[in-house]
Amino acid sequence: MTSKTSLDKSKIKFLLLEGIHPSALQVLQRAGYTNVETVSGALDAEALQQKIADVHFVGIRSRTQLTEAIFQAAPKLVGVGCFCIGTNQVDLNAARERGVVVFNAPYSNTRSVAELVLGEAILLLRGIPAKNAAAHRGGWLKTADNAFEIRGKTLGIVGYGSIGTQLSVLAESLGMQVVFHDVVTKLPLGNARQAASLQELLSVSDIVSLHVPELPSTHGMVGAAQIAAMKQGSILINASRGTVVDIDALASALTAGQLLGAAIDVFPVEPKSNKDEFQSVLRGMDNVILTPHIGGSTMEAQANIGLEVAEKLVKYSDNGTTTSAVNFPEVALPEHPGHNRILHVHQNRPGVLMAINQVFADNGINVAGQYLRTDEKVGYVVIDVDTQSSALALEKLSQIAGTIRCRVLF
Numbered sequence: 001m002t003s004k005t006s007l008d009k010s011k012i013k014f015l016l017l018e019g020i021h022p023s024a025l026q027v028l029q030r031a032g033y034t035n036v037e038t039v040s041g042a043l044d045a046e047a048l049q050q051k052i053a054d055v056h057f058v059g060i061r062s063r064t065q066l067t068e069a070i071f072q073a074a075p076k077l078v079g080v081g082c083f084c085i086g087t088n089q090v091d092l093n094a095a096r097e098r099g100v101v102v103f104n105a106p107y108s109n110t111r112s113v114a115e116l117v118l119g120e121a122i123l124l125l126r127g128i129p130a131k132n133a134a135a136h137r138g139g140w141l142k143t144a145d146n147a148f149e150i151r152g153k154t155l156g157i158v159g160y161g162s163i164g165t166q167l168s169v170l171a172e173s174l175g176m177q178v179v180f181h182d183v184v185t186k187l188p189l190g191n192a193r194q195a196a197s198l199q200e201l202l203s204v205s206d207i208v209s210l211h212v213p214e215l216p217s218t219h220g221m222v223g224a225a226q227i228a229a230m231k232q233g234s235i236l237i238n239a240s241r242g243t244v245v246d247i248d249a250l251a252s253a254l255t256a257g258q259l260l261g262a263a264i265d266v267f268p269v270e271p272k273s274n275k276d277e278f279q280s281v282l283r284g285m286d287n288v289i290l291t292p293h294i295g296g297s298t299m300e301a302q303a304n305i306g307l308e309v310a311e312k313l314v315k316y317s318d319n320g321t322t323t324s325a326v327n328f329p330e331v332a333l334p335e336h337p338g339h340n341r342i343l344h345v346h347q348n349r350p351g352v353l354m355a356i357n358q359v360f361a362d363n364g365i366n367v368a369g370q371y372l373r374t375d376e377k378v379g380y381v382v383i384d385v386d387t388q389s390s391a392l393a394l395e396k397l398s399q400i401a402g403t404i405r406c407r408v409l410f
């Protein structure tokens, strides 16, 4: 049986960008998806618009911008896999309005970020970046001045989510005291405590580490005033998003000696590829660790992310399951042996569900199973029907006003 929207697995096209770990390819191939193109870097908007025209699933990391214009150029796209945590690079609403489901990997690289931050904190407290840079130039900075142990120091964690909490536990194991600030009241792990405000956290912390998502509310969250509120001789670490910190204000505070050092992994503007020049006012400051957005870039994290996200894409493609989607109603679906499965994505407005059910009543189509979830914008209905009825049902359901996308799985 065929329809205009159903495809043989080998015809479903996956495009994996940004050097996604081969574990993803293995998962896809094992599940029968052999039409997979991999690209080692990110594509600019023009190249992506061309390439995505016949793609059903695209896999990206933090560099690829999936804008409204890209979604417009991708009429066949049904799913996006962000092989990372952040989804700020994707216009999630533009995706949802087109019935494109977006998944990410919320946990797989969290440990990698937490370990990096802790390592950087130790190195900065000892002034290692500057001592190392001097030694490379033939210098010899043997001194205990401004060199400190990490035990007993206070770590201020801004954003007590998956990464912040892991960091909290690791930091306490080294004898640190942990305070955190979050917009949500959170259960403190171990002996950590939630600060009354960001201001309070800044005023008591020897090290401040940022772990908030990129949101309008976190944009410029740490500017001149917040840095001025930090303790004299303290350290700032940012491995969240480059928009969170005012880099010029940070550079001024470092030059003025108010901060002992900083470690910055993410920047307001990052090079598009490893071949482009990295530009920052922080370049040349020996007490600053500059890393090229590699907080989550470990072999372990990348291999796990490849598995995690590819499995979500396979599940969605195979049976319509949207569990843990970041922009879409979540439905966990059983297998559908002996039946064809229709996926109907529609604008969430009164009357659509009634019209859907009317199609089955009017055409004498027996419904073997029906699942529904909605959010404020879209509704997602999954209907299992007899194999011989699915073509007619697909045709009729596609005509219902408010339908965004309708397709059938075999």
Ligand SMILES: NC(=O)C1=CN([C@@H]2O[C@H](COP(=O)(O)OP(=O)(O)OC[C@H]3O[C@@H](n4cnc5c(N)ncnc54)[C@H](O)[C@@H]3O)[C@@H](O)[C@H]2O)C=CC1
Pocket: 085, 086, 106, 109, 110, 113, 158, 159, 160, 161, 162, 163, 164, 181, 182, 183, 184, 211, 212, 213, 214, 215, 217, 218, 239, 240, 241, 265, 266, 293, 294, 295, 296, 297
């Ligand atoms: N440098 C790198 O390679 C990586 C960077 N990241 C970045 O780290 C961010 C955090 O990751 P997770 O901990 O997994 O996220 P998460 O979503 O588990 O935790 C974020 C926490 O920040 C809190 N938050 C949100 N807005 C806030 C505000 N205005 N003030 C205070 N707290 C606020 C949330 O309530 C939540 O508890 C990601 O969104 C991503 O941008 C993640 C992985 C790797």
Ligand SMILES: O=C(O)C(=O)COP(=O)(O)O
Pocket: 061, 062, 063, 083, 084, 085, 086, 087, 109, 293, 294, 295, 296, 297
């Ligand atoms: O997971 C995230 O949000 C990250 O920032 C990691 O991004 P990446 O996959 O290394 O481009």
